Amino acid sequence: MLDADQTTELAELFRLLGEPNRLGIVASCLEGPLSVGEITSRLALSQSLVSHHLRLLRAARLLKAGKRGKQVFYSIPDCHVREMLTNMIEHLIEPHESEDDINNEPGVRSWP
Amino acid sequence: MLDADQTTELAELFRLLGEPNRLGIVASCLEGPLSVGEITSRLALSQSLVSHHLRLLRAARLLKAGKRGKQVFYSIPDCHVREMLTNMIEHLIEPHESEDDINNEPGVRSWP
DNA sequence: CCTACCCGTGAACACGTATTCATATGTCAC
DNA sequence: GTGACATATGAATACGTGTTCACGGGTAGG
Structure with a gap:
């Protein structure tokens, strides 16, 4: 299926998106370019923390940066990332299935 | 966009899929149900480690378990998870875009 | 020059967690 | 029953990493 490197x-x-604050930063940028200050105030995080996270997201090409005057704006770099995220969000929003079947019925037939 | 809880x-x-061994386990199960022993030998991991990871994946409904005799088979529980993963994998496989797509914003100074 | 503002960065700490080892539970065969 | 096999679980440890703090580096305006 996937070799070790691809995995x-x-x-x-996934790991980068697996941190709530980082995911929030990326999700915020889905609507359009945001300056560091706007991200900081929207998510109510310290500016330093936002900057650290932005560094990682930039390095992984999950966000791109562009300077305008004193401010630096971050945005989604390409349609791949945007589609990935919107797909995941759609799947999250869609109605969830029924509850858990934690109880283990003996002789359960999973489709072999 | 997304409220704090949804994020x-x-x-x-994402965090659960952000660990290579766990992602490998889930990806292996994309082809069909696998027993713990098969997962263990395919990924060359210790049985204990696989079991620990399976516990987390089960709890998050990323995998479901079914017993048959002595063995326990794990598989993808619903089409949501399957589609999410296949989408992500497709995006990973697809040819990567060119490097630097610079400014789409007027008045943006180039980024060094 | 200086000041104010916006952002990036390095060090240090605190906390989570992936991994291993040892052990427990459960099931089939004899 | 005993033993062999398949999986789950609990404790202990080592390692990564998210967060804060303090500071440095640019840039616009007076």
């Missing part, structure tokens, strides 16, 4: 590469993307 | 919930999914 590691994909896991790295 | 946290989605991040939790």
Whole structure:
């Protein structure tokens, strides 16, 4: 299916999105370019923390940066990332299935 | 866009998939149900480690378990998870875009 | 020049967690 | 029953990493 390298590469993307504040930063930028200050105030995080996270997201090409005057604006770099995220969000929003079947019925037939 | 709770919930999914061994386990199960022993030998991991990871994936409904005799088979629980993963994998496989697409904003000074 | 503002960065700490080891539970065969 | 196999679980440890703090580096305006 996936070789070890591809798995590691994909896991790295998931890992970066697996932190609530980082995911919030990326999700905020889905609507359009945002300056660091806007991100900081929207998510109510310290500016330093936002900057640290932005560094990682930039390095992974999950966000791109552009300077205008004193401010630096961050945005989604390409349609791949945008589609990935919107797909995941759609899946999250869609109605959830029924509850858990934690109880283990003996002789359960999963489709072999 | 996403409220705090949804962000946290989605991040939790990403976090679980953000570990290479766990992602490998889930990806292996994309082809069909696998027993713990098969997963263990395919990924060359210790049985204990696989079991620990399976516990987390089960709890997050990223995998479901079914017993048959002595063995326990794990598989993808619903089409949501399957589509999410296949989409991500497709995006990973697809040819990567060119490097630097600079400014789409007027008056943006180039980024060094 | 100086000041104010916006952002990036390095060090240090605190906390989570992935991994291993040892052990427990459960199931089939004899 | 005993033993062999398949999986789950709990404790302990080592390692990564998210966060804060303090500071440095640019840039616009007076």
